[in-house]
Amino acid sequence: MNHGVHFMAAIAFVWNERRQNKTTTRTKVIPAASEEQLLLVELVRSISVMRAETVMQTVKEVLKQPPAIAKDKKHLSLEVCMLQFFYAYIQRIPVPNLVDSWASLLILLKDSIQLSLPAPGQFLILGVLNEFIMKNPSLENKKDQRDLQDVTHKIVDAIGAIAGSSLEQTTWLRRNLEVKPSPKIMVDGTNLESDVEDMLSPAMETSNITPSVYSVHALTLLSEVLAHLLDMVFYSDEKERVIPLLVNIMHYVVPYLRNHSAHNAPSYRACVQLLSSLSGYQYTRRAWKKEAFDLFMDPSFFQMDASCVNHWRAIMDNLMTHDKTTFRDLMTRVAVAQSSSLNLFANRDAELEQRAMLLKRLAFAIFSSEIDQYQKYLPDIQGK
Structure with missing residues (x-):
């Protein structure tokens, strides 16, 4: 198709013009397309020469060299608009068309990684990848x-x-990390607020936005897609390849979970949801077991939003259930705390506080388990 790049760039420009009114609530990091925007998807799909492969190749060219069609809107991120369109397009094309276009999609994804796209653009790239995996869980060719x-x-x-x-x-x-003291964008658990909506919109001047305002959204997106995505992409005999990647992700996640301040609450919520989803897959255990247990033992552990409790219950259930030693370790710690209270030179108040802290954690571990799961430990538990 002649002038395909300019045509697709024009689609991206109009896509931004047709975006939903800001008053519309949004519950996802990647915004849902409006009805008017979806008409653009159907328009492109109806053009016979714009096969899926052609669309992918053209989108890639737009991302690499966006045409200057929006001179009156210099802050417009045409790349993000283009990817929003492409994400909606991928969702609506038949699976066979998508599978047949894998080679073109792979090139688009590879090139996009190297383009230093704004954060919302990178979120969309992950969204596109996730859509492909959901529609086509496995590829026949090993390469x-x-x-x-x-x-x-x-x-x-x-x-x-x-x-x-x-x-x-x-x-x-x-290399230890901690949360920056400056307040971040506050994001409610059910609705992304209007100021964040503005920041995620393609019309913002992304160069003036520090990456940290997007950290909550990155964590939220990972919590929604990462665990299932990795489980689908890496087959059962390849799960070991996932561990280094997860260790790296946990390096970023744990500092947020150590911080119980109010301004970190959105990040804490997203991280505990991410850890909860990962903990459901036993092969991931090596990447988070030690960190999760250490967080559980942190004196500030129970300083959390009520919405996080069920996620922690799932984490603790998976932590204690998937091997035979972790619960015993917890019981041993309680026993040691009890015996150390006999020390004549110990600070009695500190000892009692330590023991109370451990008993609370033992109670939470039992609370997080199945009914009668620890029945065989009952005599030991009653002795605590």
Whole structure:
């Protein structure tokens, strides 16, 4: 198709013009398309020469070199508009068309990673990848599957870096991270607020926005798609390849979970949801077991929003159930605390406080379990 790049760029421009009114509530990081925007998808689908493969190749060219068609709107991010359109397009084309276009989609995904797109654009790239996996869980060709795994790794790494953008190193010598003290954008658990809506809109000047305002959204998106995505992309005999990626993600997640301040609450919620979803897959255990147990033992553990409790129950159930030693370790800690109280030189108040803290955690672990799951430990538990 002649002038395909300019045509698709025009579609992206009109897409932005037809976006939903800001008063519309939004519950997802990736915005849902309006009815008027979906008409653009149907328009492109109805053009016989614009096959799925052609659309992908053209979108890739628009992303690499966006035409200057919006001179009066210099802050318009045409790339984000283009990807919003493409995400909606991918959702609505038949599965066979999508599968047949895998080679073109792979090139688009690979190139997009290298383009340093604004954070909302990178979220959409992950969304596109997730849509492909949902529609086509496996590729017959081993090389194609390995390419899919590699590009998944790179995209998730990129989103992980955005997720960690509200963290800073504690000292220049150590790699420990902590949440930056400056307040971040507050995001309600059920609705993204209007100021965030503006920041995620393509019409914002993304160069003036620090990446940290997107960290909550990156964490939220990962909590929604990561666990299932990795389970689908990496087959049962390849799960070991997931662990280094998850270790890297947990490096960003744990500092948010250590911080119980009010301004960190949105990040905490997203991270506990992410950890909860990951913990449901036993092969991920090595990436989070130690960190989850340490967080459980943190004196501030119970300082959380009520909406996080059920996620922590799922995490603790998975933590205690998937091996035979973790619950015993917890019981041992309680027993040690009890025996140390006999020490004549110990601070009695501190000992009692420590024991109470451990008993509360033992109670929460039991509360998180199935009925009668720890019945065989009942005599020991009653002795505590």
